[in-house]
Amino acid sequence: MKSATPKVLHEICGRSLxxxxxxxxxxxxxxxxxxxxxxxxxxxxxxxxxxxxxxLTAVQEEQNGTGHAxxxxxxxxxxAGELSxxxxxxxxxxxxxxxxxxxxxxxxxxxxxxxxxxxTAEVPDPTGYGRIVREDGAAGGAVTAIVEQRxxxxxxxxxxxxxxxxxxxxxxxxxxxxxxxxxxNSQGEEYLTDVLGILRAAGHRAGAAxxxxxxxxxxxxxxxxxxxARRLLNDRLxxxxxxxxxxxxxxxxxxxxxxxxxxxxxxxxxxxxxxxxTHIGGGAEIGPNTRLAHTSVGExxxxxxxxADSARIGDGASVGPYAYLRPGTVLGRSAKAGTFVEMKNSxxxxxxxxxxxxxxxDATIGDFTNIGAASVFVNYDGxxxxxxxxxxxxxxxxxxxxxxxxxxGDGAYTAxxxxxxxxxxxxSLAVARGQQRNVEGWVARRRPDSPAARxxxxxxxxxxxxxxxx
Numbered sequence: 001m002k003s004a005t006p007k008v009l010h011e012i013c014g015r016s017l018x019x020x021x022x023x024x025x026x027x028x029x030x031x032x033x034x035x036x037x038x039x040x041x042x043x044x045x046x047x048x049x050x051x052x053x054x055x056l057t058a059v060q061e062e063q064n065g066t067g068h069a070x071x072x073x074x075x076x077x078x079x080a081g082e083l084s085x086x087x088x089x090x091x092x093x094x095x096x097x098x099x100x101x102x103x104x105x106x107x108x109x110x111x112x113x114x115x116x117x118x119x120t121a122e123v124p125d126p127t128g129y130g131r132i133v134r135e136d137g138a139a140g141g142a143v144t145a146i147v148e149q150r151x152x153x154x155x156x157x158x159x160x161x162x163x164x165x166x167x168x169x170x171x172x173x174x175x176x177x178x179x180x181x182x183x184x185n186s187q188g189e190e191y192l193t194d195v196l197g198i199l200r201a202a203g204h205r206a207g208a209a210x211x212x213x214x215x216x217x218x219x220x221x222x223x224x225x226x227x228x229a230r231r232l233l234n235d236r237l238x239x240x241x242x243x244x245x246x247x248x249x250x251x252x253x254x255x256x257x258x259x260x261x262x263x264x265x266x267x268x269x270x271x272x273x274x275x276x277x278t279h280i281g282g283g284a285e286i287g288p289n290t291r292l293a294h295t296s297v298g299e300x301x302x303x304x305x306x307x308a309d310s311a312r313i314g315d316g317a318s319v320g321p322y323a324y325l326r327p328g329t330v331l332g333r334s335a336k337a338g339t340f341v342e343m344k345n346s347x348x349x350x351x352x353x354x355x356x357x358x359x360x361x362d363a364t365i366g367d368f369t370n371i372g373a374a375s376v377f378v379n380y381d382g383x384x385x386x387x388x389x390x391x392x393x394x395x396x397x398x399x400x401x402x403x404x405x406x407x408x409g410d411g412a413y414t415a416x417x418x419x420x421x422x423x424x425x426x427x428s429l430a431v432a433r434g435q436q437r438n439v440e441g442w443v444a445r446r447r448p449d450s451p452a453a454r455x456x457x458x459x460x461x462x463x464x465x466x467x468x469x470x
Contacts, residue, residue, distance in 0.1 A: 006044055036069045263280065366390060392411070
């Protein structure tokens with residue numbers, strides 16, 4: 001990956017690569033889940049503790065091959081004497097692998113009574129992959145070997161069914177076979193694929209379950225493959241949403257995370273990104289050109305050309321265009337955060353409108369209040385943040401500054417251009433601005449012969465020449 005970030009911690013669609021694999025395995029409700037860590041183990045283990053606290057980690061001190069990694073995992077579970085049932089082995093860099101495919105692998109393994117069952121796929125170009133050799137060459141025959149590219153004959157290289165690196169094993173037989181692995185190969189490592197030959201030599205059956213989509217088994221080894229996997233996974237997530245009743249106007253420009261949820265009849269317009277734990281209510285319209293992260297949107301709300309992070313948007317609310325909702329913003333039912341409005345850590349009541357050109361920070365605004373254009377909630381004194389409270393059914397004038405901490409009572413009005421520094425009682429009108437003074441003739445004296453002076457002189461002459469009103 002040519003990155004300071006460990007490969008399995010690179011993210012697509014809201015989860016790390018290993019996070020996708022752990023999530024798929026977790027859907028099978030396994031008795032125990034073990035992740036083998038080696039390179040950058042501290043970072044990987046810390047990440048796993050966040051996303052899957054119940055998962056165990058097994059440390060592979062030296063990377064001595066896939067077979068050795070599985071031996072380390074079994075040791076974490078108590079060793080051969082403690083194991084029974086089915087063991088599934090997956091790879092940490094296959095984010096497209098689904099729980100449904102793992103479940104089918106487990107079903108085939110159990111139904112056929114296999115000692116080992118390998119997940120396979122038929123690919124257009126098998127170059128570089130281990131080939132699946134079956135008994136008598138039959139499509140459904142028992143698996144006799146997994147032959148690596150460099151060891152394959154010309155006939156075997158023509159096989160397009162490949163090894164995914166994902167297996168189901170009988171736990172007891174796996175533990176016994178791992179003890180027989182050799183490092184007598186070009187890499188000097190213990191290969192998990194050699195277990196298949198060991199079990200067959202002991203008279204046990206090896207089978208295969210073929211993945212319906214070969215993309216599921218694709219591993220990620222560089223950023224090109226990472227981007228390709230992201231595109232495929234995004235398409236899968238959008239398809240699932242559309243089949244559940246969501247309208248996605250342009251899937252090619254719409255991106256969602258695996259953890260995003262929807263209600264039917266939501267509409268997603270082009271250029272939209274929905275990230276994290278975002279939830280879109282029924283009938284809501286999102287976009288165009290909108291980015292929502294960890295944000296809930298209520299039924300029938302509209303969010304247009306907006307960036308929001310960790311906000312709650314109520315039923316029927318309206319946001320944007322060009323709004324920014326920062327963490328802690330809560331918009332009530334039918335509330336409005338309009339054009340060029342920024343909010344953070346504020347609760348806005350039902351039916352309240354902040355239509356345009358305003359900043360609302362660290363505030364509580366009641367129901368059915370109107371905040372005038374170009375208002376600023378002055379919440380920071382240079383050292384601490386302070387809170388502003390505006391009551392219900394208030395009308396605040398344009399170009400108001402609310403210098404926190406301050407409270408405006410229910411039903412109060414504030415005059416345009418006011419700087420509100422004192423509490424306003426309910427039902428009062430607050431006026432906090434200087435008295436206007438006109439200095440007549442100032443332009444002619446201070447800016448003679450300017451365009452402004454000439455225009456003023458012409459206007460004054462025109463006033464003199466006007467006939468007197470009858």
